[in-house]
Amino acid sequence: MRGITTFFNSTMEPATQLPLREIPGSYGIPFFGAIKDRRDYLYNYGGIDGFFKAKIAEHNSTVFRYNMFPGPFIASDSKCVVLLDAKSFPVLYETDKVDKERGLLGTFMPDLDFYGGYVPLAYQDTSNPFHNQFKAFFLNILGSRHHKFVPLFKTGISELFDSLESEIAAKKSADFNTLNRNITFDYIFRLAFDTNPTDTKLGSDGPGIIANWFNYQVAPIAPSLGIKYLPHFIEDLIHTFRLPFALVKSDYKKLTEVIYDVGKTHLDEAEKLGMKRDEAVHNLIMCLFFNGSTGFRVFYPIMFKWIGLAGESLHKRIADEVRSVVAESGDGTIALAALEKMSLVKSVVWEAFRIQPPVTNQCGRAKKDLIVQSHTDSFEIKKGGLIYGYQLFATNDEKIFGSFQEFVPDRFVGEEAQEKLLPYVLWSGGRETDMPMPENKQCPGKNLVLTMTRLIVAEFFLRYDTYTIEEGSEVTITSLKKA
Numbered sequence: 001m002r003g004i005t006t007f008f009n010s011t012m013e014p015a016t017q018l019p020l021r022e023i024p025g026s027y028g029i030p031f032f033g034a035i036k037d038r039r040d041y042l043y044n045y046g047g048i049d050g051f052f053k054a055k056i057a058e059h060n061s062t063v064f065r066y067n068m069f070p071g072p073f074i075a076s077d078s079k080c081v082v083l084l085d086a087k088s089f090p091v092l093y094e095t096d097k098v099d100k101e102r103g104l105l106g107t108f109m110p111d112l113d114f115y116g117g118y119v120p121l122a123y124q125d126t127s128n129p130f131h132n133q134f135k136a137f138f139l140n141i142l143g144s145r146h147h148k149f150v151p152l153f154k155t156g157i158s159e160l161f162d163s164l165e166s167e168i169a170a171k172k173s174a175d176f177n178t179l180n181r182n183i184t185f186d187y188i189f190r191l192a193f194d195t196n197p198t199d200t201k202l203g204s205d206g207p208g209i210i211a212n213w214f215n216y217q218v219a220p221i222a223p224s225l226g227i228k229y230l231p232h233f234i235e236d237l238i239h240t241f242r243l244p245f246a247l248v249k250s251d252y253k254k255l256t257e258v259i260y261d262v263g264k265t266h267l268d269e270a271e272k273l274g275m276k277r278d279e280a281v282h283n284l285i286m287c288l289f290f291n292g293s294t295g296f297r298v299f300y301p302i303m304f305k306w307i308g309l310a311g312e313s314l315h316k317r318i319a320d321e322v323r324s325v326v327a328e329s330g331d332g333t334i335a336l337a338a339l340e341k342m343s344l345v346k347s348v349v350w351e352a353f354r355i356q357p358p359v360t361n362q363c364g365r366a367k368k369d370l371i372v373q374s375h376t377d378s379f380e381i382k383k384g385g386l387i388y389g390y391q392l393f394a395t396n397d398e399k400i401f402g403s404f405q406e407f408v409p410d411r412f413v414g415e416e417a418q419e420k421l422l423p424y425v426l427w428s429g430g431r432e433t434d435m436p437m438p439e440n441k442q443c444p445g446k447n448l449v450l451t452m453t454r455l456i457v458a459e460f461f462l463r464y465d466t467y468t469i470e471e472g473s474e475v476t477i478t479s480l481k482k483a
């Protein structure tokens with residue numbers, strides 16, 4: 001079916017005319033087609049990127065049909081339309097067009113016991129009144145703590161840097177991941193509750209409890225289980241069944257008891273607004289530690305890998321920028337206003353988000369019949385149709401970014417570049433040019449994340465001239481050269 005359609009696309013660019021094309025691809029025989037797609041996706045094309053590249057070539061299209069991972073027995077209906085370019089992908093952010101109810105992890109949703117029996121905010125569509133109410137409440141909590149973002153994070157960062165140095169001195173290399181996981185958990189906890197988690201009955205167990213709680217929930221959809229030489233049939237079993245909540249039940253109970261205690265002010269406020277205290281507790285845990293600290297845990301190693309790989313010449317340029325801005329500001333420290341002036345630091349952070357966005361999936365169902373536009377064609381998706389977007393391909397779109405596989409530190413330096421490219425930086429569940437609001441699904445931590453990420457880069461290069469990492473790792477630091 002080919003025709004011509006005219007409409008405003010999701011970028012609100014002027015209306016263009018592109019041929020209406022039938023969505024290519026097929027779902028195969030029921031059940032077996034989904035198993036085949038899962039195996040192709042995981043094993044037969046050298047990984048997910050290889051699978052999608054091969055399918056784009058086969059269909060000559062960045063929009064096509066296939067059975068979404070993980071398929072049976074986790075999902076009864078995995079027939080989806082996948083969006084793999086920067087132009088079609090953002091339709092997934094349009095709240096009037098796409099229903100995100102229970103869509104956070106695609107067709108898979110962990111057992112509700114992991115959330116005290118409630119469907120938490122991040123799994124709710126904006127048409128759900130609780131979503132907008134709780135998100136406004138959560139945005140207020142973050143807003144009221146704005147003045148603490150920087151001083152609290154600086155404490156965490158200097159603990160992190162001290163630990164990296166002592167690990168390198170003792171063992172010749174430092175595992176950035178675990179140290180980062182611990183400081184970002186402590187930071188989010190302190191920011192939200194004005195309390196050090198180690199002063200509660202969590203002791204120093206908090207980061208480990210969150211890591212287990214998170215990993216057990218998502219195990220069936222973790223594409224790489226990180227276990228070398230695991231036979232495919234065993235890996236397939238893990239993608240087929242949910243892990244029981246019982247494995248983390250007692251730790252999660254301990255965490256909820258602590259949040260009841262340290263979160264009293266927030267919970268009183270939630271109750272005044274008509275929310276259940278219990279529901280607020282489980283939602284706070286989800287927002288702060290599933291969405292929040294886990295985001296930092298995943299992204300900072302990615303970013304330090306890319307900056308590390310870029311080498312000493314980039315490190316020198318960042319250090320020069322940071323130190324000259326700090327020298328101008330007078331007192332030798334980095335404040336919010338100083339961060340704004342660091343155009344290379346800002347660009348490097350955006351480039352790391354672009355080249356490897358830490359959250360790779362977006363998923364929802366069409367709320368009505370939709371026309372979606374790739375760079376070359378228009379496609380009709382019927383009401384109720386499952387839509388899946390692979391964010392990594394949207395932000396690695398050659399037609400928008402040119403040298404998309406290259407880490408280009410200066411890519412976002414200058415107003416012109418930012419105006420042209422920032423709408424296609426999509427790490428936060430929305431465009432970089434959009435703002436998180438109660439009525440949308442964009443990350444309420446977006447501004448916090450950008451500020452803290454610029455700060456950790458700037459503080460790092462105020463203290464160090466350069467560093468090296470172990471090839472291929474995310475990320476083991478093998479040397480640090482102090483300024």
Ligand code: HEM
Pocket residue numbers: 100103104121122123124135138188286287288291292293294295296299358359361362363427428429440441442443444445446448449
């Ligand atoms: C590098 C760090 C982070 C990344 C990459 C990240 C990414 C994202 C993404 C992609 C979404 C949209 C999910 C979807 O609907 O598909 C999201 C939502 C969310 N994020 Fe973040 N996030 C980060 C940090 C944070 C922080 C620090 C907080 C809070 C302190 C936070 C709280 C949330 C919440 C509550 C939602 C759900 C919003 C809603 O459903 O309307 N995130 N985040």
